[in-house]
Amino acid sequence: MSKTKQNIFITNNFGETQNLGENFARILLAQAVQGVSLSRDNVVALYGNLGSGKTTFVQGLARGFGIRKRIISPTFVFVRQYKVSPPRCNTFYHVDLYRIENQREIEGMGLREIINDGKNTIVIEWAEKMQNLLPKKRWDVEFKDLGGSKRKITINQKL
Ligand SMILES: Nc1ncnc2c1ncn2[C@@H]1O[C@H](COP(=O)(O)OP(=O)(O)OP(=O)(O)O)[C@@H](O)[C@H]1O
Numbered sequence: 001m002s003k004t005k006q007n008i009f010i011t012n013n014f015g016e017t018q019n020l021g022e023n024f025a026r027i028l029l030a031q032a033v034q035g036v037s038l039s040r041d042n043v044v045a046l047y048g049n050l051g052s053g054k055t056t057f058v059q060g061l062a063r064g065f066g067i068r069k070r071i072i073s074p075t076f077v078f079v080r081q082y083k084v085s086p087p088r089c090n091t092f093y094h095v096d097l098y099r100i101e102n103q104r105e106i107e108g109m110g111l112r113e114i115i116n117d118g119k120n121t122i123v124i125e126w127a128e129k130m131q132n133l134l135p136k137k138r139w140d141v142e143f144k145d146l147g148g149s150k151r152k153i154t155i156n157q158k159l
């Protein structure tokens, strides 16, 4: 059976969600710097309704990776890539599968190759659409709108 380590956070505004993303980037980067880039969990799968805070979290994550470009949702492009300076990782990919209609479309995006390169970091909104294309070892982050500007964010590390 696969194991999961779980941490639950409540954020009270979008800035706190960005900060959580930025702090989470430190964990990912620490793994990369330790030279375990080939076995580290380089996929971060995001789940949650429209407006629950996924892109906001990615903005913080990108900031933590030293990316200065503004992160916007890649809804029509599906994948955006950002170069990251070593030793952080080679490339940061922001994927949004909201408009994807079937698995075959995803297979045509070349995500498998991108994921297999352990030096990449891949963050995926609407990751449930990947189904069995997601690696077993990964991070699952769930977003829940608790009303107003409160969000519950659950980070699961699938070991
Ligand atoms: N605590 C919070 N954390 C994150 N966003 C918040 C919070 N409180 C309010 N918001 C607002 O909620 C919205 C979240 O939008 P965001 O684009 O991050 O959601 P999303 O999950 O990526 O949605 P989509 O599925 O459409 O891509 C923003 O307008 C943001 O300002």
Ligand SMILES: [Mg+2]
Binding pocket: 054, 055, 056, 073, 096, 125
């Ligand atoms: Mg989004």
